[in-house]
Amino acid sequence: MTSLTDPPGRPDEGAAARVLVVTAVAAEQDAVAGAFRDTSAAPAHAPAAARTLHRVTAGGVGVDVLAAGVGPAAAAATTAAVLAAAAQRGAGYGLVVSTGIGGGFQPGAPLCSLVVASRIVAADLGAETAEGFVPVTGLGFGTVEHRPDAALVARVAEVTGARTGAVLTVSTVTGTAARATALRDRHPDALAEAMEGFGVAEAAAAVGCPVVELRAVSNAVGPRDREQWRIGDALKALTDATGRLAPVFEALPAGARSGAVAQ
Known part of the structure; x- marks a missing residue:
């Protein structure tokens, strides 16, 4: 692992700044990093939040795997800090991947499937009114969605076997059938629900960096039935899926391979 502010010079540094993979928690980070070869010289803590950054390689490509924290605010803030620190070193990222486990809308996204x-x-950025939920765009400001590059989405789906559809970012996880129905x-087109994707996408968009979100389904969206959750199996599916992304990373444009952040 390496800190967010470590200078260049570690093994495989020329490639290590090319792709940033953002998870919420350490278990997801470990699941992703476990798919690749770890090239970190030594563990180190990131500033303030004591979050850590795994440095790994996917094929011949350098990948940094971040545990950014739970929720869209933490995800956006930490991802933005990493992107800014990398850009200041002249070693920005060519792609940001938001990933981890999440809830799946049934029957479209079965347990342990990929989306x-x-x-x-x-999905919950806006206002509740007497007529129902109004997204923030309906109030006349802000944005509520990012659309990743369609060719990139198709390629990720192809190599991982993932289903393709909307992934909803929520600050409050759905726990009732009524809310699940309202969201659908x-x-x-919603297939999954998680808590960080939109925050990661906002940070990536601020620096013009492409973004994609990939989720392994650990539970059904709706009533919280812990006995039916399959977190361990979903983490294994996540490891397998991210391990298949090397060809996607290797096919990024030359500018991304050199570590340049698109503006």
Whole structure:
């Protein structure tokens, strides 16, 4: 592992700044990093939040795997800090991947299946009114979705076997059938729900960096039935899926391979 502010010079540094993979918690980070060869010289803590950054390689490509924290605010803030620190070193990222486990809308996304986002949606950013939920865009400001590059989404889906659909970012995880139904009514293409994708996408968009979101389904969206959760199996599916992403990373444009952040 390496700190967010470590200078260049570690093994494989020329490639290590090319792809940033963002998870929420250490278990997800470990699942992702376990798919690749670890090239970190030594563990080190990131500033303030004591989050750590795994440095690994996927094929011949350098990948940094970050545990950014839970929720869209933590994800956005920590991802933005890493992107800014990398850009200041002249070693920015060519792609940001938001990943981890999440809830799946049934029956479209069965337990332990994979979902790649065609839309990354801030599903509860807005206002509750007497007529129902109004997204922040309906209030006249802000944005509520990012649409990753369609060719990139298709390629990730192809190599991982993931289903393609909207992944909803929420600050409050769905725990009732009524809310699950309401979300699907507003977003008929929704396949999964998680808590960080939109925050990661906002940070990436601020520096013009491509982003994609990939989720392994650990539970059904709706009533919280812990006995039915399959977190361990979903983490294994996540390891397998991220291990298949090397060809996607290797096919990024030359500018991304050199570590340049698109502006």
